Amino acid sequence: EVQLVESGGGLVQSGGSLRLSxxxxxxxxxxxxxxxxxxxxxxxxxxxxxxSSGSDTIYYADSVKGRFTISRDNAKNSLYLQMNSLRADDxxxxxxxxxxxxxxxxxxxxxxxxxxxxx
Amino acid sequence: xxxxxxxxxxxxxxxxxxxxxxxxxxxNINSYLNWYxxxxxxxxxxxxxxxxxxQSGVPSRFSGSGSGTDFTLTISSLxxxxxxxxxxxxxxxxxxxxxxxxxxxxxx
Numbered sequence: 001e002v003q004l005v006e007s008g009g010g011l012v013q014s015g016g017s018l019r020l021s022x023x024x025x026x027x028x029x030x031x032x033x034x035x036x037x038x039x040x041x042x043x044x045x046x047x048x049x050x051x052s053s054g055s056d057t058i059y060y061a062d063s064v065k066g067r068f069t070i071s072r073d074n075a076k077n078s079l080y081l082q083m084n085s086l087r088a089d090d091x092x093x094x095x096x097x098x099x100x101x102x103x104x105x106x107x108x109x110x111x112x113x114x115x116x117x118x119x
Numbered sequence: 120x121x122x123x124x125x126x127x128x129x130x131x132x133x134x135x136x137x138x139x140x141x142x143x144x145x146x147n148i149n150s151y152l153n154w155y156x157x158x159x160x161x162x163x164x165x166x167x168x169x170x171x172x173x174q175s176g177v178p179s180r181f182s183g184s185g186s187g188t189d190f191t192l193t194i195s196s197l198x199x200x201x202x203x204x205x206x207x208x209x210x211x212x213x214x215x216x217x218x219x220x221x222x223x224x225x226x227x
Contacts (some may be wrong), residue, residue: 035217037163045163047153047217059214060155095162103210104169105153109162 002108004096009113013014016086016117022096025091031072032050033057033099035106036081038092038115048094049081064090088119121145121212123220125205130225140195140223142185143205150186151211157222158203166205167192194225203224 008020022034036048050059053055058070069082079096093114097106122145132138142152150170155163165174167183181193194201202223206222 044222045157045174045219047208047219050215050217055218061216100165100168103151104172105165105208105210107164107165107174109164111162 002098004098004108004110006094006096006113009094009115011118012086013115014086014088014117014119017082017084018086018115020081020083020094020096020113020115022081024077024079024096024098027098027108029072029077030054034072034079035097035099036070036079037095037109038051038090039095039098039112040089040092043092046092050078050099051061083115086115086117088117089113091117120216121148121209121218123209123218124227125207125220125223127223128221129223131227132197132225133197133227134197138197138201138225140192140205140207140225142190142192144188144190144209144211147187148209148211151209152183152185152197153208153210154181154183154192155206155208155219156201156203157206157213158200163206195197197225 003025005023033052051070067085071080093112095112096110098108100107124143152170152194154167171183204222204224
């Protein structure tokens, strides 16, 4: 069974940093590209970042570019999101999601981890 | 950047109703359009990829159509578990933006 489990969320002050982790199991993690997607309270979904299976291709949303860094450790079946210079509008539930195949959507999602940035 | 809109933003329906949700892209995205369902407090679930390809395990009452800029998600006979928020997402733009629509809430 495919499982994605996020951790690392919490309360942080504006300007602070946080590192999210996503532990993957039940599939060949090294074979899949991965994403981070966030959802502010009561709002819609916002794609945050993408990393290819071998980490050679990375993309960010303009809203987080220069502040967030995505990475992965295929030996540990883990995905990460380092978030720096956090702002109040970064407050959201952060989901990791598996890329089905190029342009075919995100087929598995974790349960999400809440990041709250206090101003 | 590609902008995605959905209509309506919310709708009320009854069990057994046929429901249609529309998604529009600001420019041509061919068939690179995905649909997700999100129940309250849960993670999104991929229903349909590439405009019309039903994901494994998704009931056949769900269907998708369209290409270019206009797309629809249809639920042929609404079931109690279908009351949720539905999002469209483009996967065409390069560099990718994977932009989601604002969502359509389907409630009783």
